[in-house]
Amino acid sequence: MALRADWLPALAAFEAAARHQNFAHAAEELHLTASAISHHVRKLESRLGLSLFQRHARGVALTDQGRQLADAAGTALADMDGVLRSLRLAREERDRVRITTLHSLAYIWLLPRLNQFTRAHPQIQLSVDTEIALTRFDDSGPDIGIRHGAGHWPGLTAHHLMDDALFPVASPNLPGVEQITEPAQIAEMPLIADQARQGWHDWFRAADVHGRKLEERYIFSNTTDAMMAAAQGIGVALAREQIVGPYLRSGQLIRLPGPAMPARWGYYAIYPSHRRLRATAQTFLDWLLAVEKH
Known part of the structure; x- marks a missing residue:
């Protein structure tokens, strides 16, 4: 006997009732009434010509045939749910781009620009990871990385995004900052x-300041924290041009005398050379490469 589509609601109601051993609880799970569950079960029993439940004053209990059908129905519905879930996740992953980058770059450079991308591509979902640990670009890893470096990583394709430069900055409220007129005073x-x-x-070597004992009084592992510390007026920070822009525009920091020293490394978009980018990841990469041209 072939399974017809109109059996499926009755089987779903029966499977829930068998699991709960209670029509009311099954009804609550399926957003039906207990009488609707009872109707589906009786319809199924009528078609099969056998009893699936023994009914008594305190509730219901499965018959031997009912238990056999309940096991089969539970397995089949669980398998279907698993397939549907995996298909749904596959679709969601198809529309998702996983990005790994530095916290400082995400906070100061990427996030202020990201609205441009989301407006142009509202269907693309983004996951941004800013962990410091070295990223593994395996099948479950990120699609694209934005990294600061020399531009050469084994096994990775690198696209240059932008160069960088370093120069000193401080809060306008830092005591003595108004008296600084030359790089040597920064020391x-x-x-x-x-x-x-x-x-x-x-930087002091590039500024032609020699013979000074330098005391790096405050050291932070993250560039963003160093900028925030400078903005709070506790000292002078060596800022990265691509990171410090918002602090200068807001007046939280001011640039001090001295050269802008070209950084040895730039920023690159990277991804595994052996793996072709998915369409959504390629769209994000194209946007990254275009955004710096404006």
């Missing part, structure tokens, strides 16, 4: 550093 101020490879010693 006497409390210095704020991050953990980048290129720092104050490099």
